[in-house]
Amino acid sequence: MQKNQNQNRILLISLTAAFALSHLDRQILAITLNEIGMEFQLSDLQLGMLSGIAFAIIYVVLGFPVAKLVRPGNRKIMVTGALTIWSAMTAMMGLANSFLTLFIARVGVGVGEAGCVPPSHSMISEAYPKEKRAGALAFYSAGANIGLFLAFLVGGIIAARFGWRFAFLLAGVLGLLLALWMLRLKEPLGSMKGTNYQRANFGAVLKLFVTDASIKHAIIGASLTAIVGFGTVAWVATYLIRSHSLSVAQAGIYLAIVIGIFGALGTWAGGVSADRLGAQDKTWPLKFVAIIILLVKPFQYMFYFYDDTMLALALFIIPAAAGSIFVGPTLSHVYSRIKPADRPMMTAVFMFWVNLIGLGLGPVLIGLMSDNLAASFGTDSLRISLAIIQIVSLWAAAHFWLAGKKV
Numbered sequence: 001m002q003k004n005q006n007q008n009r010i011l012l013i014s015l016t017a018a019f020a021l022s023h024l025d026r027q028i029l030a031i032t033l034n035e036i037g038m039e040f041q042l043s044d045l046q047l048g049m050l051s052g053i054a055f056a057i058i059y060v061v062l063g064f065p066v067a068k069l070v071r072p073g074n075r076k077i078m079v080t081g082a083l084t085i086w087s088a089m090t091a092m093m094g095l096a097n098s099f100l101t102l103f104i105a106r107v108g109v110g111v112g113e114a115g116c117v118p119p120s121h122s123m124i125s126e127a128y129p130k131e132k133r134a135g136a137l138a139f140y141s142a143g144a145n146i147g148l149f150l151a152f153l154v155g156g157i158i159a160a161r162f163g164w165r166f167a168f169l170l171a172g173v174l175g176l177l178l179a180l181w182m183l184r185l186k187e188p189l190g191s192m193k194g195t196n197y198q199r200a201n202f203g204a205v206l207k208l209f210v211t212d213a214s215i216k217h218a219i220i221g222a223s224l225t226a227i228v229g230f231g232t233v234a235w236v237a238t239y240l241i242r243s244h245s246l247s248v249a250q251a252g253i254y255l256a257i258v259i260g261i262f263g264a265l266g267t268w269a270g271g272v273s274a275d276r277l278g279a280q281d282k283t284w285p286l287k288f289v290a291i292i293i294l295l296v297k298p299f300q301y302m303f304y305f306y307d308d309t310m311l312a313l314a315l316f317i318i319p320a321a322a323g324s325i326f327v328g329p330t331l332s333h334v335y336s337r338i339k340p341a342d343r344p345m346m347t348a349v350f351m352f353w354v355n356l357i358g359l360g361l362g363p364v365l366i367g368l369m370s371d372n373l374a375a376s377f378g379t380d381s382l383r384i385s386l387a388i389i390q391i392v393s394l395w396a397a398a399h400f401w402l403a404g405k406k407v
Contacts, residue, residue, distance in 0.1 A: 008127040008188055012136060015120045016143040018083050018182065021175045022113045023147025024154065025090040026055065028171050029106075031155030031237045031252045032164035039164075040099050044382070048367025050099075051234040054106035055113075056360035060352040062114035064202065067348035072187060075119035080182040086112025087175025094168030117351055118344040125335050125343050127188035131275065133335065134285070138271020138328025142264040145324060148233065149260020156237075156252010205345045208338060214406035215334055218286060219353055221399030222330045225293070226358020227365070228393050229323050232386065233259065234363035235370075239382050244309045254313060258320045266321035271328025278332075285329040287404035293397040296322045297390060304387045326400065333403070365389060 029036070029051055037047050069078065089108030096102040120140065128136040151171075159167040209215055236259075240251040270292070274285035300319040306312040334350065335343050369385035377384055 004188075007186055011127060011185055011188060012124060012139060014182060014185055015079065015124065016140050016146070017178060018079055018116060019120065019140060019143035020146040020150065021083065021171075021178055022086060022116050023144045024150040024171050025086055025109055025147075025175060026113065027148050027151040027233060028090075028155045028167060029093075030234050031152050031248065031255070032159050032167060033234070034238050034241050035159065035164045035248065036102070040102070042099060044367040044370045045364070046099060046367075047238075048234070048364040050102060050106055051363035051367075052230070052360050053364055054103045055110040056355050057110070058107050059110035059114045060356045060360075062111060063118065063348035063351050064345070066115050067118045067344040068202070070119045070122050070344035075123050076182065076185050076187050078115050078119040080179050082112050082115030083175055083179045083182065084112070085115070086110075087172045087179065088112075089172075090175065091169050091172025094165040094172070118347040121331070121335075121347045122340075122344045123188055126340060130332075130336055131279070134271045134274040134278070134328045134332030135268075136271075137331045137335075138268050138274070141271070141324060141327040141331075142267040144327075145260050145264035145267055148263065149256045152237065152252040152254075152256035152260065156249045156256065160247065160249035160252070202345055205338065205342050205349055208346075209349055212337060214286075214403050215337060217399045217403035217406060218330050218333055219350055221286075221289070221396045221403060222326055222350070223353040223357040224392050224396035224399065225326050226354045227362040228389055228396070229362070230359045231362030231366045231389050232323070235366050235382060235386060239304075239386060242379050243383050244312065246309075258313075258317050259323070262317055262321040263323055267324040267327060270322075270325030271332070274329035274332060283404045283407045285404070286333060286400045286407070289326045289329055290397040290400035290404070292322050292325055293393050293400070297393055300390055300393075301387060304383055333407075362389070 033047050033051065036042070036050075037044075042050075066078070086109045089105050089112060092108065093102060093105040096105055121137070124136050124140055125133060154171060155164070155167050158170060209219065237248075237251045237255055240246045240254070241248065246254070270289070273288060277284040277288055296319045299315050303312050303316040303319070306315065331350070334346055338346050366382070366385045366389055369388060370381045373381035373384055
């Protein structure tokens with residue numbers, strides 16, 4: 001028993017590391033966006049497309065066939081292969097010579113990363129019992145913040161000293177090295193093992209999404225929250241550079257600490273809190289998410305409208321820590337209501353909506369608004385656009401509250 005627990009712990013840490021590198025490779029673009037835009041003379045809309053649509057469309061489309069392939073015995077290979085592909089394509093971005101080649105390489109990153117989350121969630125959900133699952137999934141999800149820490153740190157410091165291209169090359173090499181380590185992992189032995197295993201059923205999962213009001217509201221809430229989250233992450237470094245005159249290195253170091261470290265702690269704490277609240281009342285984990293969203297929103301607005309740089313940077317710590325607090329409770333809730341064999345497909349459905357709506361629309365909407373507001377607000381157009389998009393969080397909070405009530 002102890003041996004299996006240790007193996008599962010190593011598995012969770014390794015999968016979290018892979019997830020962290022997926023966000024390093026996905027989000028290193030955020031800290032280098034301004035430099036790439038100046039080198040290739042790109043508009044904010046084009047930069048928003050690189051940040052969102054180029055990655056999101058192929059990522060969400062491939063999620064469903066990947067989920068169909070997930071089964072005991074091949075999940076580790078799927079994650080390792082995906083890690084190899086997206087790391088190689090990240091390195092390719094460092095060699096791009098035009099907007100088109102950047103766009104194609106960015107699509108390639110999405111191709112690789114589509115194979116990461118469904119098999120990872122499947123293994124984690126199997127390795128940890130229901131009463132510990134939100135914490136385990138939140139730990140894994142905190143890898144996104146660790147990846148952001150690395151993205152802003154590597155992108156900010158390395159790009160400032162050696163150029164943005166070298167930052168992409170370094171990020172790609174790190175992923176290839178981790179892929180070699182991942183080959184040594186063992187899959188968990190749990191509820192999906194055996195000859196009676198069935199492949200994930202898309203029809204059953206879709207029906208559950210339509211008929212289970214709690215799942216539907218939770219996923220809608222997560223998708224709307226992702227619009228704000230992905231949009232903010234894509235543009236906040238550029239905002240700090242344009243509106244507060246921070247250098248690339250300064251913005252990178254600050255965001256690495258605030259979003260990376262504080263965000264990871266907040267994500268993990270959200271999962272642990274959900275486990276404890278859920279033990280007392282099953283309706284509270286998702287209601288807790290709604291309350292946190294509402295409590296941190298004033299700090300987000302103060303961050304955008306205070307001209308005092310030090311005060312604004314201090315205020316941003318609170319919303320940054322709570323930015324991904326919804327992930328652990330949402331996934332744990334959804335997985336508790338479906339069969340183990342259908343979890344990979346539910347992951348694909350979850351990732352489809354969260355990434356298509358959140359990652360696909362968030363950065364693009366902000367870039368589009370910034371371009372259109374530039375004539376009236378000048379360099380403040382990005383500030384105004386980031387503030388406007390925050391309204392979507394209030395809509396998301398309503399869905400999380402309803403999801404809790406419908407449990």
